[in-house]
Structure formats: C-alpha cells, structure tokens
Amino acid sequence: MKTFKIVSIIGFISFATISCSPERATIVQGKSGVQLWSETCMRCHNTPSPADFNDADWSTIEMHMRVRANLTADESKKIFDFLRSAN
Template identity: 40%
Template sequence: MKKYIYSLCLLGVIVYSCKTQQTTSPTSETNSAIANLSNEEILKKGEDLYSLRCGRCHGLPTPSDFTVEDWKPIMAAMAPKAKLTAEETNWVLAYVNANAKK
C-alpha cells in the first residue's frame, strides 16, 4: 500500500514538473520600453539575444527558414526554455519576423 501511495505521489510530481509554461503577454510597461528604442536598436537587441540565448542549446535556424506565422508557436515554445522575459521575447520576435520568409 505504501509503495502505491509513494508511486502516485512521484507520478504527480513528475506530471506537475513537466507542465508547460506560458509566456506572459507584453504589458504597457514593456510596450513603452520598446517604444523608446528605434527599430534598428530593437532588431540589434533581438539578433544578439537570438544568437546568445537561442544558440546556447542548439543550432540556430536562419530566420528566413520560417514565415512570420511559423515563428509565433516556435517563440511561444522556446522563449520560456531560453528564460527570456516578455520584453526580450518581443525583441527576438521582432528580429526573426523582420528576417522571416516572405
């Protein structure tokens, strides 16, 4: 009986720890910080973060390998793994979207 209870507890911990994280939507504070930067600065910050944070775990695809619509779910899934803030996620998304396949 104890083994059964311990097994259920362990299974619950495993399931809970595998739960996916959702990125937060940009706030007005994030939007105002982005508004204070020029488009070139945003794209440069996005490119730097993309190279540094996204390239730390795997090879980087060229942003033009995917369309703007393809990048949305990719970023939604990968931003939490790269530990990007909402602001950083927006910068990377701006960079990949600017260079996405047309």
C-alpha cells in the same frame, strides 16, 4: 552535504548581488533583437535561420521557446521581432 548546500546557496546569492549594477542593466536592456538572437539561441542549439519559418510559425515558436528556454518577455519579443523581420 548540508554544508555544501548552504555554502552553494550563500555563494549563489552573493555572486548574484555583486553582479547586479545599473550600468549592466543599461547594457542588457539596450540589446537589439539580432544581438539577443546570436547570443541566446546557441546556449542550447545552433542559431536558427530566420528564413526557415514564416511569421505565423515564428509566433507559435516564440511562445514555445519563451517557456522552454525561460526567456524574459522582452528578450523573447526582441528576438522574434527580428526573426519575423528578417525571414
């Protein structure tokens, strides 16, 4: 078990290190709100319709979901700016 844990942690760190690159950073940081909305929400549940809530409600849900789903601040802002603009 101990060996498994050590190998897992080393593997995790190695994989994380290898997968980081400036080119990927440009791709990730350049994503639009609609792209992030279509990719991120469905990691747990179906993608919500922007029309289901008004701007104030989306702002409340934004903080709830940012914490629950562990979204970055920028991702969260882009997604919910899109939802507020499209409802």
